[in-house]
Amino acid sequence: MERKSKIPFFNSSIEEDVKLPVPKEEKLVVFPDRKETKVDYEAHLKSVIEQQRLRKEADASQEVAHVEIKTNLDYALVVGSGDWHIGSENTDYKLFDSHMKAIKDTEGVYAVMVGDEKDNFVLPKFRSGLFEGVLNPQQQADMVKGILGGLEEKDKILARVSGNHDEWTWTESGVELSNFWHNEMKSPLLRNGGFVHLKLNEVDYTLYLHHGKSLFNSNFNPNHASKRAFEFQGPYDAMFSGHTHVAEAAHSWRWADEFKKDYVQVRTGTYKTKDPYARAKQLGEGQPPGACILMSTEDKRMMPFLKLEDGIEALKAINTVNSLIAQGLLGEPEIEGKK
Numbered sequence: 001m002e003r004k005s006k007i008p009f010f011n012s013s014i015e016e017d018v019k020l021p022v023p024k025e026e027k028l029v030v031f032p033d034r035k036e037t038k039v040d041y042e043a044h045l046k047s048v049i050e051q052q053r054l055r056k057e058a059d060a061s062q063e064v065a066h067v068e069i070k071t072n073l074d075y076a077l078v079v080g081s082g083d084w085h086i087g088s089e090n091t092d093y094k095l096f097d098s099h100m101k102a103i104k105d106t107e108g109v110y111a112v113m114v115g116d117e118k119d120n121f122v123l124p125k126f127r128s129g130l131f132e133g134v135l136n137p138q139q140q141a142d143m144v145k146g147i148l149g150g151l152e153e154k155d156k157i158l159a160r161v162s163g164n165h166d167e168w169t170w171t172e173s174g175v176e177l178s179n180f181w182h183n184e185m186k187s188p189l190l191r192n193g194g195f196v197h198l199k200l201n202e203v204d205y206t207l208y209l210h211h212g213k214s215l216f217n218s219n220f221n222p223n224h225a226s227k228r229a230f231e232f233q234g235p236y237d238a239m240f241s242g243h244t245h246v247a248e249a250a251h252s253w254r255w256a257d258e259f260k261k262d263y264v265q266v267r268t269g270t271y272k273t274k275d276p277y278a279r280a281k282q283l284g285e286g287q288p289p290g291a292c293i294l295m296s297t298e299d300k301r302m303m304p305f306l307k308l309e310d311g312i313e314a315l316k317a318i319n320t321v322n323s324l325i326a327q328g329l330l331g332e333p334e335i336e337g338k339k
C-alpha cells in the first residue's frame with residue numbers, strides 16, 4: 001500500500017515503514033542565581049549556648065534557695081500548703097479560707113507552697129475536670145495570684161514549687177504563668193523541687209520541697225517517695241510534698257552511730273476533699289491539709305503535727321511558756337533530752 005511520509009518530499013510506496021533517524025538534543029541549562037547553602041556549625045553552637053544563657057536568666061525558677069528568719073520567738077511553725085485546687089467545685093473553700101487567715105494572722109507561722117494551687121484543667125483529655133470548675137482558668141490564676149500576694153505582704157511564704165496542674169498551661173501553650181508573677185513576689189520558686197536552706201536565727205534546717213509526683217509513690221506508704229528522695233536527692237531535715245491528696249506527718253530516725261539523725265516527712269493533703277475521680281478509683285476522699293512542723297529557733301528540734309490547728313495551739317503554748325520563764329514568772333521545767 002502507499003504510505004505518505006510526513007516529510008513532503010519523501011513519499012514512498014514501499015511496504016514497510018521508513019525509520020528516520022531521531023536527532024539527539026544537545027542542551028545546556030543554567031541556574032545562575034541558585035542559592036548555595038552554608039552551614040556554620042560553630043556559629044550555630046555559639047548561638048545555642050547564648051540562647052540557653054538568655055533563657056536561664058529569664059526563667060524565674062531556681063534549684064536551691066536560702067531563707068533567713070530573725071525572730072524573738074523560741075519556735076516557728078512551717079506549714080506545707082498545696083493542692084488548693086482553686087476553681088474546682090469540689091474544693092472546701094471554707095476550710096481553705098480559715099487556714100489562710102490562720103497563717104496570715106498568727107505570729108511565727110510560715111508556709112512552703114508545694115504546687116497545684118490552681119485546678120487548671122486546660123488539657124482536652126481532662127474535660128470533665130473543666131466541667132467541674134466554678135471558675136475558668138483565667139479567674140483561677142487571678143485568684144491564686146491574689147492569695148499568694150496577700151501572704152507575701154506579711155512575709156509568710158518561704159518558698160514555692162509547681163505542680164502538675166500548674167504545668168498544664170506550659171504543655172498546652174508554652175506559657176509559664178509563674179514567670180509573669182515572679183517579679184511581684186519575694187519568695188523563691190523551685191519549679192521542679194529543690195533544697196531550701198532555712199536559717200532560723202542561728203539554727204540551720206535543710207528542707208527539701210517537691211510537688212510529690214514521683215515514680216516512687218505508694219498508695220500504702222504515703223511517704224515512701226519522700227524517703228527515697230533522701231537517698232537519691234540528698235539528706236534533709238524535713239521534706240514537704242503533696243500531689244497524692246494524702247496527709248501524713250512522720251518523724252523517724254535515719255542512719256546510726258555518728259551519722260544518726262532524725263528527719264521529718266510531710267504529705268500536705270488537699271482542700272479538694274470531695275474528688276469524684278479519687279472515689280471512682282477507690283481512693284476515697286482527699287485528706288484534709290494542714291500538716292506542719294514546729295521548729296526551734298534555739299537548737300535543732302522538730303515536732304510535726306498532722307493538723308494545722310494543733311500546730312498553732314502548740315506554737316502559742318510553748319512560746320508563751322518560754323516567755324513566762326524568761327520573765328521569771330514561771331520556773332523552767334526539766335525536760336529529758338533537751339539541750
